[in-house]
Each structure stands twice: as C-alpha cells, then as structure tokens.
Amino acid sequence: MRVISICPSNTEIVEFLGLTHLLVGVDDHSDWPESIVNLPRLGPDLAINMELVEKLQPDLVLASLSVPGMDRNVAELEKRGIPHIVLNPQSLADIERDLIATATALGVPEQGQASALQFQNRLEAIRKQTANIENRPRLYWEWWPKPVFTPGKTNWLTEISHAAGAVNIFEDVELASVQTDWADVASRKPDYICLAWVGVRKEKVQKSNVTKRTGFENMNISPENILILEEELFCRPSPRLLEGLEKLYSIIHEKRPSNTVTS
Numbered sequence: 001m002r003v004i005s006i007c008p009s010n011t012e013i014v015e016f017l018g019l020t021h022l023l024v025g026v027d028d029h030s031d032w033p034e035s036i037v038n039l040p041r042l043g044p045d046l047a048i049n050m051e052l053v054e055k056l057q058p059d060l061v062l063a064s065l066s067v068p069g070m071d072r073n074v075a076e077l078e079k080r081g082i083p084h085i086v087l088n089p090q091s092l093a094d095i096e097r098d099l100i101a102t103a104t105a106l107g108v109p110e111q112g113q114a115s116a117l118q119f120q121n122r123l124e125a126i127r128k129q130t131a132n133i134e135n136r137p138r139l140y141w142e143w144w145p146k147p148v149f150t151p152g153k154t155n156w157l158t159e160i161s162h163a164a165g166a167v168n169i170f171e172d173v174e175l176a177s178v179q180t181d182w183a184d185v186a187s188r189k190p191d192y193i194c195l196a197w198v199g200v201r202k203e204k205v206q207k208s209n210v211t212k213r214t215g216f217e218n219m220n221i222s223p224e225n226i227l228i229l230e231e232e233l234f235c236r237p238s239p240r241l242l243e244g245l246e247k248l249y250s251i252i253h254e255k256r257p258s259n260t261v262t263s
Contacts, residue, residue: 007064130165
C-alpha cells in the first residue's frame with residue numbers, strides 16, 4: 001500500500017505498528033522516526049497541499065482532528081475522493097484503539113492488536129508502581145505562555161499525571177484545553193511546573209520565562225521543580241506519550257538530575 005500521514009502523531013502510530021515502510025509522504029512537522037527524513041513533505045499539518053497528495057496516488061491518507069483547523073484537510077480529502085481515515089485521539093484509550101483501527105485499515109489487524117497490547121502493558125507497568133501513592137505532587141502543565149493554555153480534565157496529560165503518581169491542578173475543569181492566566185495558576189499552588197510548549201523545541205525554553213513572572217517568588221517552588229520537557233513526548237497523542245510518562249515518573253519520584261534541564 002501507498003500511505004500518507006498528514007499529522008505527526010499519525011506518523012508515530014505508523015512507526016509503532018512497524019509499518020513506516022508503507023509511507024510515501026508526510027506533513028512538514030513529522031520528525032520521528034529518522035527513517036522518514038527523505039520522504040516528500042506535503043506542507044504543515046493545518047495546510048496540507050492536496051495537489052501534492054494527489055500526485056503521490058495514495059491508497060490511504062491518515063488524517064487527524066487532534067488540532068483545531070485540521071477539519072479543512074478532511075473536507076478537502078472528501079471533496080477530491082481521496083481514500084482516508086480520520087483519527088481524533090483525546091485519551092490514552094483512544095490511542096490504543098487507533099493503533100487497532102489504523103492497522104486494520106492497512107490490512108494487518110493482527111499487528112494492531114499486538115501493538116495495542118504492548119501499549120497497554122507498558123502503561124499498566126507504570127500505573128502499578130504509583131497506584132498506592134497518597135501524597136501526589138501537584139503539576140501545572142503549560143502548553144502556551146501568552147495567553148496561558150493548559151490541559152483540563154478531558155486530556156491525556158491528566159491521565160499521564162495520574163499514571164505518574166501526580167495530579168494535574170486543572171483536572172477539575174471539564175475541558176481538553178483551558179485558557180487561563182498566571183494568577184489562577186499561582187492560586188492552585190503547584191509543586192511542579194511542566195513546560196511543554198506546543199511546536200517549540202525545549203532548547204528554546206528557559207526557566208527564566210517562569211521565574212520572572214509576577215508573584216513567582218511567592219509560590220514556594222524551587223527552580224529545580226520547573227521542568228522543561230520535550231513537547232513531542234507530551235503534546236502529541238501518539239504512543240510516544242508513554243516515553244514521556246516514564247520520564248516524568250523518573251523525575252518526580254526517582255529524582256534523577258540528568259532528567260532536569262537547567263537554564
């Protein structure tokens with residue numbers, strides 16, 4: 001089959017299924033695994049060049065609704081009659097189901113079942129280690145600083161937080177993404193600040209972006225508890241979230257200095 005992925009998380013799902021060799025084109029933001037580096041690029045995931053997609057004559061396009069605005073890509077695929085499936089994972093269970101759905105669409109359902117089981121077992125291994133933790137650290141996740149955006153209850157990072165033996169301080173808000181302000185964040189008294197800015201490499205983020213904010217000095221947070229994390233391990237709904245989970249667990253429970261980033 002000739003397969004195109006027009007979203008980084010979809011590309012990563014294909015890799016976890018062991019089917020990357022089927023890809024003949026990807027969106028501009030797909031950056032993992034390394035084996036896709038020379039594939040044709042079809043534009044940013046919010047503005048895919050459908051002319052290029054058609055020229056590649058795909059048997060299937062893996063589309064997504066994981067970011068607002070991607071519906072335009074889906075509408076264009078439908079208009080042009082290009083075979084496609086649409087993934088829209090909002091939870092870890094959704095990702096598990098998408099592994100099965102994608103493999104089934106690609107004609108290898110057994111690989112989907114195997115990958116989903118592997119995903120489930122890896123997740124449960126961490127959950128078992130943290131199941132009996134009573135005093136869970138309070139995490140503030142920052143997706144974007146101005147204005148402040150943070151994940152709410154219906155988001156995989158709330159699940160990741162709990163699986164890691166912690167709690168998302170915005171898990172009381174019944175939204176996937178919450179727009180708020182720094183005063184609200186400070187009032188919730190987080191123990192850790194987790195910076196994973198969407199689309200920004202962690203090398204571009206500094207702890208001073210937080211420590212210079214009004215009122216930070218009153219929050220009683222040590223600079224070592226400001227965590228600069230890889231957005232690709234926390235902001236994309238793909239199985240790589242488990243790598244992020246394992247890293248987060250080691251930071252907040254095993255206190256491995258090598259996992260923290262200094263500014």
